[in-house]
Amino acid sequence: MIVRTGLTGAFPRSEALVTATRDLDRGRTSAEAVEELFAKTEEEVVALEHRLGFDDRTAGYLRWSDLFRPFAETWEGFAVGPLTRWLETNTFYRQPILLAPPGRTPGAIAARLPPPLVRSPKTARVLLPGPYSFSVMLDNRSGETESALIHRLGRLLGDEVKELRGRGFATFLFSEPQLVVQPPEGPRAEAVVAGYRAVEAALNGGTSIVWTYGADARPAFPLLDRLPVSVVGVDLAETEVDHLPAGPSRTGLGLGVVDPRTTLPEDPVEVARVVRAAHARRRPSAVWLGPGAPLDLLPWEPATRKLHVLPAVARALSEGSA
Amino acid sequence: MTRGLFPTQEIGSLAKPRWQILGQRSEPLDESAKEELRLWDSRTGFAAEAPEVRDALLGGRPRDASPDAVRDLGALFGLRFLETAGLDRVYDGEARRIEMYEHPIRQMHGFRFGGHVRSFDNKYYLKAAVTDEVRLDRPYHVDEFEFVKAHARAEPKLPVTGPYTLADWSFNEYYLARQPGWKGRAARRAAQQEFVVDLARRAVRPTLSALIYRGCRVIQIDEPAAGTHPDEAAIVVDGFNAATEGLDAEFTMHICYSNYADLLPTLLEAKRCRQWAWEFANRDTPGHDGYEVLKVLAEYGDRRDVGLGAVDVHRDAVEPPEVVADRIRRAAKYLGDPQRIWVNPDCGLRTRSLSVARAKLESVVAGAALARAEIENPRR
Numbered sequence: 001m002i003v004r005t006g007l008t009g010a011f012p013r014s015e016a017l018v019t020a021t022r023d024l025d026r027g028r029t030s031a032e033a034v035e036e037l038f039a040k041t042e043e044e045v046v047a048l049e050h051r052l053g054f055d056d057r058t059a060g061y062l063r064w065s066d067l068f069r070p071f072a073e074t075w076e077g078f079a080v081g082p083l084t085r086w087l088e089t090n091t092f093y094r095q096p097i098l099l100a101p102p103g104r105t106p107g108a109i110a111a112r113l114p115p116p117l118v119r120s121p122k123t124a125r126v127l128l129p130g131p132y133s134f135s136v137m138l139d140n141r142s143g144e145t146e147s148a149l150i151h152r153l154g155r156l157l158g159d160e161v162k163e164l165r166g167r168g169f170a171t172f173l174f175s176e177p178q179l180v181v182q183p184p185e186g187p188r189a190e191a192v193v194a195g196y197r198a199v200e201a202a203l204n205g206g207t208s209i210v211w212t213y214g215a216d217a218r219p220a221f222p223l224l225d226r227l228p229v230s231v232v233g234v235d236l237a238e239t240e241v242d243h244l245p246a247g248p249s250r251t252g253l254g255l256g257v258v259d260p261r262t263t264l265p266e267d268p269v270e271v272a273r274v275v276r277a278a279h280a281r282r283r284p285s286a287v288w289l290g291p292g293a294p295l296d297l298l299p300w301e302p303a304t305r306k307l308h309v310l311p312a313v314a315r316a317l318s319e320g321s322a
Numbered sequence: 323m324t325r326g327l328f329p330t331q332e333i334g335s336l337a338k339p340r341w342q343i344l345g346q347r348s349e350p351l352d353e354s355a356k357e358e359l360r361l362w363d364s365r366t367g368f369a370a371e372a373p374e375v376r377d378a379l380l381g382g383r384p385r386d387a388s389p390d391a392v393r394d395l396g397a398l399f400g401l402r403f404l405e406t407a408g409l410d411r412v413y414d415g416e417a418r419r420i421e422m423y424e425h426p427i428r429q430m431h432g433f434r435f436g437g438h439v440r441s442f443d444n445k446y447y448l449k450a451a452v453t454d455e456v457r458l459d460r461p462y463h464v465d466e467f468e469f470v471k472a473h474a475r476a477e478p479k480l481p482v483t484g485p486y487t488l489a490d491w492s493f494n495e496y497y498l499a500r501q502p503g504w505k506g507r508a509a510r511r512a513a514q515q516e517f518v519v520d521l522a523r524r525a526v527r528p529t530l531s532a533l534i535y536r537g538c539r540v541i542q543i544d545e546p547a548a549g550t551h552p553d554e555a556a557i558v559v560d561g562f563n564a565a566t567e568g569l570d571a572e573f574t575m576h577i578c579y580s581n582y583a584d585l586l587p588t589l590l591e592a593k594r595c596r597q598w599a600w601e602f603a604n605r606d607t608p609g610h611d612g613y614e615v616l617k618v619l620a621e622y623g624d625r626r627d628v629g630l631g632a633v634d635v636h637r638d639a640v641e642p643p644e645v646v647a648d649r650i651r652r653a654a655k656y657l658g659d660p661q662r663i664w665v666n667p668d669c670g671l672r673t674r675s676l677s678v679a680r681a682k683l684e685s686v687v688a689g690a691a692l693a694r695a696e697i698e699n700p701r702r
Contacts, residue, residue, distance in 0.1 A: 013446075015437055021444040065443050082604045083442060083636050085579050088551045090491055092442040092579060097607070141609055216507070238507055259505065263436055263451045263493040274504065299437025299449060302493075 154195015
């Protein structure tokens with residue numbers, strides 16, 4: 001079994017960053033001091049990812065306020081809207097308000113990527129909102145139909161991928177909770193496929209990962225299996241292994257085996273058992289292990305501790321198959 | 323008690339004044355903290371009620387004022403700040419609490435704090451894991467209520483964090499570990515139910531009972547997490563009902579940043595709740611009527627009062643009274659009954675500066691007066 005490991009979303013800020021960013025808001029520290037701490041902490045996350053043997057690096061996306069903010073603040077047609085609950089969590093995002101058909105601002109997202117990734121793009125995992133989740137979670141006042149918007153966002157994200165490929169980035173993870181929370185049907189589902197075709201056309205040999213979480217993935221599999229992407233990830237805290245459709249699967253199988261909703265540590269042996277069952281059922285080209293949902297639902301220390309489960313599971317799998 | 327139309331109330335905490343933070347640490351006040359104390363004393367008169375504490379703080383003798391005395395002055399400040407803004411129902415700005423989650427959890431056994439979790443932007447909260455059965459040494463909020471009761475000039479309304487929110491904002495280790503097999507959604511839900519009801523019976527209800535015994539008549543159960551998992555609305559209700567079982571007080575339920583329609587009609591089973599105090603202004607944006615959701619309550623025939631969030635607590639821009647009045651007007655139309663409306667901020671104002679918080683509260687009061695005048699004197 002080919003096993004790959006890595007983060008699937010933002011990592012929590014360290015306690016030092018929590019203090020520093022709070023102090024910044026209260027005028028008790030300087031932007032320069034906070035910037036210095038962000039840079040240091042990003043390096044710590046990269047070092048952790050390296051130490052744990054992850055296949056690529058994220059640096060934690062510690063500066064991003066939420067998944068959409070870099071886009072809502074820099075792309076054309078957007079305004080930053082009201083505080084809105086992020087799925088079924090006690091965290092919130094500013095809902096992007098789309099006032100006109102959206103347009104990319106070249107270079108804007110590259111400028112928001114964590115600096116360690118920009119310095120080493122080949123080993124970076126770029127985090128992007130999936131076109132469907134983006135379209136569902138924004139407030140669309142642009143006049144575009146939902147399907148047209150999904151497709152347009154897919155094309156724009158494809159253009160983003162193309163630009164980033166030109167800068168040397170090769171791995172792109174699309175965060176797509178809504179594909180399983182509210183699985184699209186009919187023209188909206190077709191628009192999702194078309195959107196990812198646009199991404200595929202821009203990939204040029206790169207890797208695309210669609211990561212779903214927030215609900216049982218079973219109802220979405222007819223669509224997920226059609227997506228022209230390299231890997232489809234599901235959150236095993238939400239999806240029973242028995243609910244995965246039988247393979248062989250054309251894509252890699254992403255398995256969210258670390259649950260950020262609880263500090264209760266996962267048992268690597270039990271997780272390895274579940275991963276083997278999932279692998280036997282789907283028969284994918286490779287298994288991609290990661291947190292089921294973004295780990296920033298946890299504080300820094302428990303998140304760090306829980307991440308150690310991933311290499312332990314990989315070891316258990318390799319020992320079991322030897 | 324008879325009231326005019328559109329009485330006003332606070333919802334939660336205020337930012338702690340810097341003089342209180344420094345004073346409680348027995349640190350000398352810097353010039354800005356002194357200025358803050360003088361400014362709000364001149365506007366509300368609170369410090370004149372404890373001149374020896376004020377003089378010790380302003381005179382650079384912080385050790386002459388005990389941390390408890392400074393904390394009392396902070397509570398007095400919160401009370402007068404809200405009363406002089408013109409609110410009908412007040413509390414002390416939660417001056418004695420760390421915040422609404424950490425404070426009650428620290429009164430209980432069975433929890434371990436593990437670090438901060440980001441709520442949004444640069445806002446975080448300290449999150450604990452429940453690692454053992456919940457136990458309470460003694461009821462909490464009692465001393466603070468006694469102080470408020472002794473000093474309040476307006477009617478006190480005491481906020482208590484609800485059992486569902488305490489559970490949802492904690493990591494569930496103990497109850498989840500007791501669930502057999504893979505810890506998927508079904509296991510999480512069963513563990514949550516057990517945790518919430520334990521919190522309600524072992525911690526929240528004994529506290530409510532003690533408060534009511536001491537004369538507390540109006541209690542706001544804060545359940546901001548209620549909308550987090552819409553399929554757990556029945557657990558929210560179970561927690562509320564278990565926490566208030568057999569108790570006689572005017573209970574209200576505060577929920578915010580949620581899709582209220584998703585919680586209905588299940589939420590209506592919270593039988594002892596007399597008022598829904600919900601956030602609306604945050605979602606009232608150009609082109610989107612944030613109050614239209616109130617139609618749902620009318621559709622279900624629910625006749626309880628509504629605490630109407632009429633100003634956004636997460637933006638500094640102060641809504642003019644005319645905007646507040648317009649929001650009240652729309653809410654009255656959707657509810658079909660202006661008599662059932664209380665007016666308040668969306669949520670606690672602790673993330674705003676005191677000057678912004680005060681301006682927003684004054685706007686709440688002035689906006690309510692405007693709307694009241696329109697209805698009581700329609701020809702004017």
